[in-house]
Every structure is written in structure tokens, then in C-alpha cells.
Amino acid sequence: MATKSKFQAIRGTRDLLPPETALWNHVDQTAHAVFGTFGFGEIRPPIFEETELFGSAIGAETDIISKEMFSWPEGGTSVESELPKVWMLKHLGEFETANREYVFENRQQLDLVVRQSDQTLVVEFKRRTINQATIDDIRQYRRSFSERFPEQKPPKLLLVFAEEPSEFVRKLAAANEAEIEVLHVPGYETRESVSLRPEATASVCRAYIEHGMQQLPQPVKLYYMGPMFRRERPQKGRYRQFYQIGAEVLGGNDAPAIDAEVIEMVMTFFDRVGLSGVELNINSIGHNAPDCRPAYVQKLKAALELVKDKLGADSQRRIETNPLRVLDSKLDHEQAIIATLPRIADHLCAECAAHYAAVKRQLELRGVFFKENWRLVRGLDYYMRTTFEITAKGIDSQNAVCGGGRYDGLVELLGGPPTKGIGFAIGEDRLILSLQESGKGAAPQGRDVYIAWMGEHAYAAAVHAAKDLRNAGFSVELPPTELKFGKALERADKLGSRYALILGDNEVSEGSWTLKTLAEGTQQKFTEPELLEFLKSAKASEPRS
Numbered sequence: 001m002a003t004k005s006k007f008q009a010i011r012g013t014r015d016l017l018p019p020e021t022a023l024w025n026h027v028d029q030t031a032h033a034v035f036g037t038f039g040f041g042e043i044r045p046p047i048f049e050e051t052e053l054f055g056s057a058i059g060a061e062t063d064i065i066s067k068e069m070f071s072w073p074e075g076g077t078s079v080e081s082e083l084p085k086v087w088m089l090k091h092l093g094e095f096e097t098a099n100r101e102y103v104f105e106n107r108q109q110l111d112l113v114v115r116q117s118d119q120t121l122v123v124e125f126k127r128r129t130i131n132q133a134t135i136d137d138i139r140q141y142r143r144s145f146s147e148r149f150p151e152q153k154p155p156k157l158l159l160v161f162a163e164e165p166s167e168f169v170r171k172l173a174a175a176n177e178a179e180i181e182v183l184h185v186p187g188y189e190t191r192e193s194v195s196l197r198p199e200a201t202a203s204v205c206r207a208y209i210e211h212g213m214q215q216l217p218q219p220v221k222l223y224y225m226g227p228m229f230r231r232e233r234p235q236k237g238r239y240r241q242f243y244q245i246g247a248e249v250l251g252g253n254d255a256p257a258i259d260a261e262v263i264e265m266v267m268t269f270f271d272r273v274g275l276s277g278v279e280l281n282i283n284s285i286g287h288n289a290p291d292c293r294p295a296y297v298q299k300l301k302a303a304l305e306l307v308k309d310k311l312g313a314d315s316q317r318r319i320e321t322n323p324l325r326v327l328d329s330k331l332d333h334e335q336a337i338i339a340t341l342p343r344i345a346d347h348l349c350a351e352c353a354a355h356y357a358a359v360k361r362q363l364e365l366r367g368v369f370f371k372e373n374w375r376l377v378r379g380l381d382y383y384m385r386t387t388f389e390i391t392a393k394g395i396d397s398q399n400a401v402c403g404g405g406r407y408d409g410l411v412e413l414l415g416g417p418p419t420k421g422i423g424f425a426i427g428e429d430r431l432i433l434s435l436q437e438s439g440k441g442a443a444p445q446g447r448d449v450y451i452a453w454m455g456e457h458a459y460a461a462a463v464h465a466a467k468d469l470r471n472a473g474f475s476v477e478l479p480p481t482e483l484k485f486g487k488a489l490e491r492a493d494k495l496g497s498r499y500a501l502i503l504g505d506n507e508v509s510e511g512s513w514t515l516k517t518l519a520e521g522t523q524q525k526f527t528e529p530e531l532l533e534f535l536k537s538a539k540a541s542e543p544r545s
């Protein structure tokens with residue numbers, strides 16, 4: 001029985017133990033094998049990265065970033081406290097000539113709103129990248145400002161960076177008419193904060209840029225496996241340290257065949273590990289251009305406004321912040337309302353519609369069954385077109401075992417060249433749970449041979465026999481101290497050993513060893529070379545597990 005010890009694993013983390021770890025290894029090995037046949041190579045990125053990498057890639061407003069990350073300060077300059085100070089010092093003179101009427105105001109996501117007598121300046125302080133969300137916030141502020149003060153000039157937008165931003169950031173800023181200022185902060189150090197990775201796509205994209213992988217033949221196909229960390233409320237199938245197996249295809253074009261092949265690969269993997277009740281849901285969420293998703297989001301928002309009173313508080317808030325996420329709602333009383341909302345598939349631009357149709361054809365060609373689910377969405381702008389989710393049976397409400405989709409803008413958002421991208425992440429903990437619940441758990445690992453020895457000569461022979469048998473691939477248990485044969489056979493049985501090799505000093509001097517087949521209670525005598533041959537041929541004729 002388990003005892004309460006002084007130290008325990010932290011809530012939301014757990015020890016994976018034998019025999020379960022054998023199942024984990026089997027799943028890992030199957031992924032290596034299947035992904036290898038699709039031409040994917042393994043990447044092992046570090047487990048912690050700069051916090052800002054995740055903030056930029058996943059979006060500062062998501063639950064993951066806003067409340068689920070394990071972060072710690074790394075001693076670098078705090079952009080929040082240092083940049084505004086340095087900026088104000090540098091520009092103090094300009095304020096003083098402006099009638100000294102300026103005020104500072106912290107609003108929503110905006111760092112600083114400086115009001116001078118005839119001009120309002122919105123200043124946003126950043127390390128070197130910005131999210132689309134930042135731009136959207138600034139835009140919205142600008143709009144509401146013009147509504148409130150129609151007689152005043154619209155506010156000037158300024159993005160102040162502590163490091164040279166990438167070309168992409170500059171373009172994004174220019175497109176939204178923001179000015180950029182790069183400020184030298186004395187003693188400035190990067191890496192203000194680092195975080196345990198909550199997912200790995202950001203790291204893979206960072207590595208793609210950092211190692212100039214766009215120079216390699218495109219697309220680059222990478223997969224990873226390992227622990228991820230999110231400060232979530234622990235429950236069955238939801239942990240603070242959990243494991244993902246994922247893959248990304250970066251670069252090249254966005255041919256629908258790539259989407260279909262990535263999905264075919266996950267489904268092949270699930271099939272190979274024997275996952276039951278697998279259901280693939282797919283959708284297209286279009287792309288971020290005026291004639292596509294944004295137009296749909298406007299329609300959705302208008303439709304949601306009409307039923308706002310009937311929605312719960314979360315959904316009501318999302319009408320403003322992220323209307324697409326309302327479609328995600330699991331609340332019973334909202335389901336009938338959601339069913340009446342406009343559907344994105346009916347509002348895709350011509351190219352996205354054609355791409356989606358082609359992905360579906362390609363899936364059919366590969367014999368991959370899918371269900372279209374118009375409510376399957378992603379909340380971030382760089383996600384586009386194909387999105388998919390795979391569920392399996394036996395994991396109650398946490399039944400999503402894989403999420404994936406296309407994210408063509410992500411590498412560029414992280415400061416890299418324009419790069420197509422698609423990938424997925426499998427929740428390995430949930431995959432294992434599902435396998436176990438459908439009776440595919442690992443059997444306790446027995447031993448092939450338990451060596452029951454008695455006597456000094458016998459011990460020397462036993463040590464050598466153990467070495468030879470292990471070299472031949474058998475699992476061998478060699479008791480470290482002498483045991484009476486009766487006791488030794490009892491232990492052999494408890495360990496689930498298939499054979500017991502009985503070695504006493506007599507057997508050794510006669511060169512005739514006794515092998516007992518424990519389940520049947522039969523025994524045979526062999527010379528040492530015969531024994532090895534016998535065990536090998538017995539193993540070869542066993543059914544493969």
C-alpha cells in the first residue's frame with residue numbers, strides 16, 4: 001500500500017511507473033516509426049524558452065499565456081518598467097513645450113496614453129515583436145477615441161522597441177500606420193523572463209528561423225515528443241506536466257495534399273497504436289483578409305448581438321474579444337442558439353473554399369474518414385484554413401487527443417521569412433488513458449529467466465550465464481544473494497518469470513543445467529550451449545505481443 005511520505009509529487013504532476021511506462025515507450029516508438037515513414041525527422045527543442053516567444057506565438061490574451069505558464073524572471077531588463085522611464089526621460093523636453101498638460105493613462109493593453117495639448121500619443125512598449133492583437137487594440141482605441149473626441153486629431157501611434165524589430169513587424173506596423181522607435185536602454189539585457197514550454201510549435205518555428213532552415217529543401221518536416229507545462233486545474237486527462245507528440249511541416253507551398261498527408265499520418269499513427277473510437281473533425285477557418293474570415297466574423301458578431309441576452313457571461317464577453325470562440329461553448333443552454341448562427345464554410349473566399357474542397361478530396365483519396373464540424377475554430381489570427389481535432393473514446397469529457405491546423409503567418413510573426421506551416425499536437429497522456437480503458441494497457445513485465453543458484457561455483461557460472469543470456473536479448477533476474485531453491489522458485493514465480501534456471505554446484509561440475517518451465521512445472525536438462533539454442537528457438541516460436 002502507498003504510504004504518505006514527507007515529499008509528494010506536486011499536484012498536476014505524476015510519476016509514470018512500470019509497467020505503464022512500457023506502454024508509453026511503445027507509443028513513442030510507434031510515433032518514431034510511423035513519422036519516419038512519412039519522411040519526418042525528430043527535433044528536440046529545449047524545455048524552456050524566452051517567455052516572449054510564447055507570448056508572440058500563442059497570443060497574450062489566451063488562457064495559456066495569461067494564466068497558465070510557469071515563468072520566472074531571468075534578470076534581464078523589465079521592458080514594462082525600464083522602457084517607459086527611458087522613453088519619458090528622452091522626450092521630457094517635448095512634453096514641457098506642450099503646455100505641461102500631458103497625463104499618463106494606463107488603458108487595457110496599451111502601455112501609455114500621453115495627452116499633450118493638441119495631440120494624443122498612444123505608446124506601446126515592446127521588446128522586439130508585437131502581436132496582431134496589439135495592433136488590433138491600438139486600432140480599436142483609435143476608433144473609440146475618434147468617436148469620443150470627434151473634434152480632435154486622431155491619436156498618433158508609437159511602438160517603442162528595446163531591440164531592433166524584424167522586417168515583418170515593421171511592415172505590420174506600417175500597414176496600420178504606427179511609427180516605430182527603437183530605444184537604447186543603458187545596460188539593457190535580453191531575456192527578462194523565461195517559461196517552461198506550454199506547447200512546442202513556437203519552439204519549432206523559432207528553431208526553423210534560427211538555423212536558417214529555409215535554406216534546406218522545402219518543406220521541412222519535423223516532429224517532437226516530450227513534456228509540456230500548463231498551470232491548469234488538474235483533473236483526469238488534464239495535468240500541469242503533460243506530454244505531447246507533435247509534428248510541423250514548414251516552408252514550401254500550401255498544397256492541400258500537405259494538409260491531407262499530415263492528417264493521414266496522425267490517423268495512421270492512431271491506427272497503429274490501436275486507439276479505438278477515433279473521430280476526425282475538420283473545418284476551414286478561411287484566412288485573415290477582408291473578403292474572408294474578418295467579413296464572416298462581422299456577420300457572426302452581428303448575429304450574436306441579436307441573441308446576446310440569452311448567452312452566458314463568458315460568451316457575452318467573447319462577442320467583443322473573440323466572437324469565434326463563442327462557437328466553442330460547451331454550455332447546454334447555448335447549444336440551440338449557436339446552431340442558428342452563420343457558418344464560416346458559407347463565407348469563405350474563393351481560394352479558401354477551393355483549398356478546403358481539395359483537402360476533403362485528398363482525404364477521401366487516402367481513405368481517411370472525417371466529419372465536418374463548422375464549430376471547430378482557432379482563436380488566433382495566424383491560424384488559417386484547415387483546422388482539425390481528433391477525439392477518442394474512453395476519456396470522458398477530456399476526449400480531444402489531438403489538435404492541429406494550418407498557421408501560415410506564424411514564422412513571419414516570429415521574425416522569420418514568410419513561411420507556410422501546418423502541424424498538430426497529440427495529447428499523449430489522454431492517448432494512453434484511452435488505450436488503457438479499452439484494455440490495451442501494458443502487461444506487467446515478467447522475466448524470461450530467473451537464475452536460482454546455490455553455492456560458490458554455481459554463482460560464478462550463474463554470473464556468466466546471465467551475461468550470455470542478456471547479450472542474446474533475454475531478460476534475466478540474478479538474485480544477488482544465495483537463496484534456498486524453494487525460496488528462489490517462489491521469487492521467480494512472483495516476478496512472472498517464464499523459466500527458472502537451476503544451478504547448484506553439482507549441475508555446474510557435471511555441465512548439465514536444469515531449466516524449469518514455471519507455468520507447466522516441467523523441467524529439462526541442457527548443456528550450456530544447448531540451453532541458449534533452446535531458449536532462442538522457444539522465443540522465436542512465441543506469438544508476437
Ligand code: ATP
Nearest residue numbers: 232237238239242400401402403425426427429430
Ligand atoms: P483542451 O481544450 O482540452 O484544453 P487545448 O486546446 O488546450 O485542449 P492544445 O493546446 O491544442 O489543447 O493541445 C493539443 C492536445 O494536448 C489536446 O488535444 C490534449 O489532448 C492535450 N492537452 C492539452 N492540455 C493538456 C493538459 N493540461 N493535460 C493533458 N493533456 C493536455
Ligand code: MG
Nearest residue numbers: 063064230232
Ligand atoms: Mg486547454
